[in-house]
Amino acid sequence: MKKTLLKVATSAAALTILLASPIQLTVLAQDEDIIATVGEQEITKEDFYQEMKAFYGNATLRTMLLETVLEQNVDNAEAILTGAQEEVNTQIEQAGGAEVFEQLLAYQQLGSVEDFTHQIYVSNMLQEVVAREVDTSDEAIQSYYDNEYAPTMEAQHILVETEDEAIAAIERINAGEEFDVVAQELSLDSSAANGGLLSPFTTGQMVPEFEEAVKSQAAGDVTQTPVQSQYGFHIIKTLNNGEKAPLDEIKEEVTNLYKESKFADSNFSYTIIGKLLEQANVQINDEDLKLAIQDLIDLANQPVEAEDTEETTEETPEEEVTEEEETESTEDAE
Template sequence: MKKKVLTFCVAALGAFTLSACSNASADGDVVAETANGDITKDEFYNKLVDQYGDAVLKEMLYDTVLSEEYPVSEEEVQAEIDKVKESYGDQFESALQQNGFKDEAQFKDFLKTQLQKEKATTQGVEVTDEEVKEYYENMKQEVQAQHILVEDEETANEVIEKLNNGGDFANLAKEYSTDSSSAENGGKLDYFSTGDMVYPFEQAAYNLEVGNISKPVQSDYGYHIIKVTDKREKEDNSSLGTFDEMKDQLKTELLNRQANPEELSDIMNNAEININNKDLKEKISF
């Protein structure tokens, strides 16, 4: 949750400063006076719009478009607030300020929009209790593998055919793999754990027996052919909570790891949005 707060602090800061500008304008046209000249509310506002307007407007558009089809209850938002408070403890209020939120109410608005996005991108995704349990057990292990990354399925099948005919995995990685960081090393990867790799790759690797080779696995990077070379228990699992303690958290994590960001883009691009401000219109895309 901390990561989420930090990720969107710029948008939140923009919302805060624009709000501050609105409040200041009630006292007159001059926001600040100096010996060298005044700063008017219009100058101040235009500067804020230029720096933060696109981020703030984009978040407002998300909320407006998504609120009807993907409603988020007060209870859902409060549950997220409680998680953040538990994480930060006595530092919660200062953490809000440091991340650009003027108060808890503004942070709640932010969280509401994020939950709406999560619902939009995870619609149709189902996670069973068995999958959550398997994910929990995988967290106790590390996997070592080799992989060959190619751009298309046709090339992936070509590599698979050569492997089936006795081709050497390392040599084929050097010949075919587009992953420059591992290709010259025969596709060899360091030990990794859950969360270190994109989800389709991770899921395939953990489901393979040592020595076995996967079918082509599609991810955002292309098509992977994976060979698991070792599995081992982590040296220290003492910080891992019990399954019952982590079940809900892990289910949410699995949902989000299988989210489809393109779904959100499609929703927004089909929403008939008309931005009247030319400068902001040029900056905002979904």
């Protein structure tokens, strides 16, 4: 994204206009300020600016402010930019050259190579800033492992229309035929060409019947009873049943997934950015653009945890007073 929409006049040009005669001013205004004409109607730079500001002003200013505050808070913005350029160059080589890579970018609507490089640059700056705020204590990792971590499952399957077809396929596999070969011949699923191999998946990504069958088997086992789902009948070979290994054996994997979950949490990232913007004391002088980053500032100031603490603190004294009053009332009655 371009850093600015309009070029600011140089001091020399401004001085020339100030010293020019009225006639010269008119000529200069026509040359420099009128960017298009429709018949006798003129469109000036000011018209253009106001139109752009009305439609894109907040978004453009927001982007500029976010990039600026990121650059001010990373250790070495220049090194990150160099890293982004190197990353794109590597991708260009892997794609088979600049021309092929540009076609890929166009197909995915990612803009030019320069645009794509800039996106990676900003993304990498954001990741560095967010990474500093991620709590990687043993307690935080344990909590993620207990409550959110879901190991991936892996499986091959053969999908057929009828139960009889499924039973016949199981018999062929039990007789010694390779699962991959039977899948390629019989399966109605698009994975057939790859021997029925599915991409790794986690809890909730497959229909319940399929997921339960994968979980109930050890690695290498094939279902001996066809598994029926809304799609037909499946024969499933479990490659990884998704059973959790002890945390101490997979702590590095869990920690990396935990960090990735934080990077993917836009609310977490936006809160951090909002705090940085607030600390930078950003001042927006154009009244029309005052709200460009207000939502981020508001998000940074949401006292969610503080409110919970205050409510607990306020309730406790009330309960204590009530107990004391009850004790006094009992004593008076005695």
